[in-house]
Amino acid sequence: MKPLSSWATGPQARTALERMFWRLHFWAGLVMAPLVVLAALTGLSYVITPQMEAWRHASVDRVPPADTVRRLDDQVAAARAVEANRPLRFVVPAHRPGQTTQVHFGADPAAPPATDGLPSGRIVYVNPHTAEVVGALDELQRYRNWARKLHASLLQGEGWRWIIELAASWLLLLLITGLAMWWPRRRPPAVAQPASLSPAPRLRWRRWHTRVGLGMSVVLGVIVLTGLTWSAHTGQRFRAAQHALGQAAPRPPADLGSALPADGRGMLSWQAAYEAARAQAPDIAMMITPPHGPQGVWRIENFDRSQPTRRFVLALDAYRGEVLFAAGWDEMPLLARATAVGIPFHRGEFGLWNQLVLVLVALACIAAVVSGLRMAWLRRPPGRWMAAPPRVAEGWRAVPWGVWALLGGLAWAQPVFAWSLSIYAACEVGLALLRRRRFPMTA
Template identity: 25%
Template sequence: MTIVSDLSPAQAHSAAVSRRFYITAWRWHFYAGLYVAPFLLMLAVTGLVMLWTATIFGRDGEKTFVVTPRSTMTGVSAQAEAAIREIPGQIVQYIAPRHPDQASLFRINQADVSFMVAVDPYKAETLGYWERRDGLYDLASTIHGSLMIGDLGDRLIEIAAGFGIMLVVTGLYLWWPRDGRSIRSILVPQLSAKGRPLWKSLHMSIGVYASLFLVVFLISGLTWAGIWGEKMTQAWSTFPAEKWDNVPLSDKTHASMNHGGVKEVPWTLEQTPMPASGSAAGVTGTPEGQPVSLDAIVALARNLGFDQRFQLAFPGDDTAVWTIARDTMSNDSANPFMDRTVHVDQYTGRVLADVGFTDYGLAGKAMAAGIAFHEGDLGLWNLILVTVLCLSIVFLSVSGIVMWWKRRPKNAARLMAPVVVEPGPLWKTGAFVMLVTALLFPLSGAVLITVLLLDLLVLRHVKPLKRALN
């Protein structure tokens, strides 16, 4: 029996070309997914732990204790004295309570160990203490940022994030409606299906909804990474210290205020030098002729508009400054437009620098809002959205593995990647996509080029390896 095709030779050729490109995109999606899925799973799980630990207990543990509000609070210096009596050492930070029923927090250093002490702001009595950055949030944060293996972990995650964006692009191409299907076919999962088709339909629909948010999360996360973020994006978008009018600068940058892998200063300020105390620079801050005390600095913060929660870093050496800060990244507020960092000379009480959201560059503003969104700090809607997204990423990672396992023949001793018989005429389009990836995300691009070279020079010439990886 002869089968007659309804397609003209030109249409048949076009369909074959399209099919080869589709299989090529699927192959990229497959290999990228093999590497990316475990990282996405880790990022989603640790992200959920951080999100809900901060929601229930507070990022710094400020929600652990509840106090009874009174008409007046004691002076912050009296609260600090109570904290020092509980944990003798060097006091380095004060965190004002967000709500009237919350405790004040003080960070105290004892040699190389840092403690947080909770104090009732109305009675100046200690409520408890704990080792700082030693809780579940901080463990999850360290895994989330570096896999607990330092720079190597940071680089591995950065590679995964770059490939993750490729995963989104190829996924959208693969699932985009074709062959007469409507957009509804990808937006509404086919729950009546069974087996692999059901997994495929759920993976496709959830992936489409999650893709836009996932790209935002990957890019905002990449801006913290060691190469794409620190060496490229952040370096080009750092707030210029020259904007401060003739202020002496320290050898330290704002990044020195971070604690380990936990970020505590706005992204755009991290690489900006700190101002230095010990000059007549700046504008009037605390009342002239009066001691520059802790209470005076806190009063200045309130006069400058720092209501509810803010953080006050104490001067750490002879040239250091008092730093009053509030930003969404540190969970101080739910409004990135209220970000503000003020540096005060420890001797004169004069304001040396005052940086707010409006002073940031475009990238800095995007990060102030993007990181706050990334961390679920913008309100209940943001908390729910991030939770749903993390659960969606967990499902996408698991379902991708399940689909591969179900497609793979029983007892197959190879990966069973989609097979492209020969490069199609659209190979240049694929090469362009890889070139763009290499330029935008150099670490991921370098790995991609290395893998291609290995394939060309080694893998395809060693038959056992070639078979195992296909």
């Protein structure tokens, strides 16, 4: 890879470029430090989901195993009797002995409409061996859903998802600028230090900051990128790009429907739809969505996302059970496969090793923030609370076209980053103009 410093011409331009990266890295780290720590802490709360769910929800998730299993229709009927007013969304049949069947319902139409944007559905848990309801939880009472909403929107509804997206966007820029300053190795920009301060403490903190950043850079990059793929604004751009490039996961056509039978037969029962899907699908927990309307289709896909190679989606004729659409891992394009692997990794769903990696990365993020703030504190002049790296007039002119293209690509892909970067650029221009007015001879 061509070193960034070689893209500029002359030693002054190279120094200006390095200082511009340093200044951008400094302000991004300083301003985004609280959000980065918040994202790391809420991410930690989500990483421990398997342990928390096993502790909190064992009473509704587990039942004594038995040899007999009641028909799925009986199980769904038992759940409907408990939540008669709510619309049924989908059913997750028990996959292994000792598990319960989950029947997911939507919001109660008789209740006042929710204004906070948080989930208002309800899950009813049924013993598959006796068709008896063992419990029910509001959707947000489930720890997994609560932790996911905490990490995505701080439990403030969909309109607040931009906060964590903002942190992720700038964290990606911190990674890029940090790696640009470190590689290839060079002496730091020559900047006058306070005479009363020995550089040794700050150098020690810088070494720690660099080692922590480098150690987590690859994994953190994967985590940030996969998280952004399902964020509110960047995720929308990502999905649009997927479809434009033909890299989206195959989905049933929107106009797919069932043919009305001439003999007047009724729709398949839940049990019949389940058995038809089980004959076609991999051995994995599935979710079954019933037909919507007379010409709707049974839609079945994997509920368990921790086994990417067993992902599937099926659409069955509502009356005959014929397969109208089927796709799995083999039909997924490369980018869809990468997403199918990256998102479960981001969520820590590949087992204990995955959880430990994410815990270490979250702690490393916090350590990088602490060490960065400590370095900034140590380099401040006496009597001041902070001192940013110096601004140089040649900095922007020294930026090569490749870096501008990278920033432009990031801004297009990440709308939240785009407007926040424009605010940063406006502040820099304003400060430069203010300095020119105050010191016209030195500007």
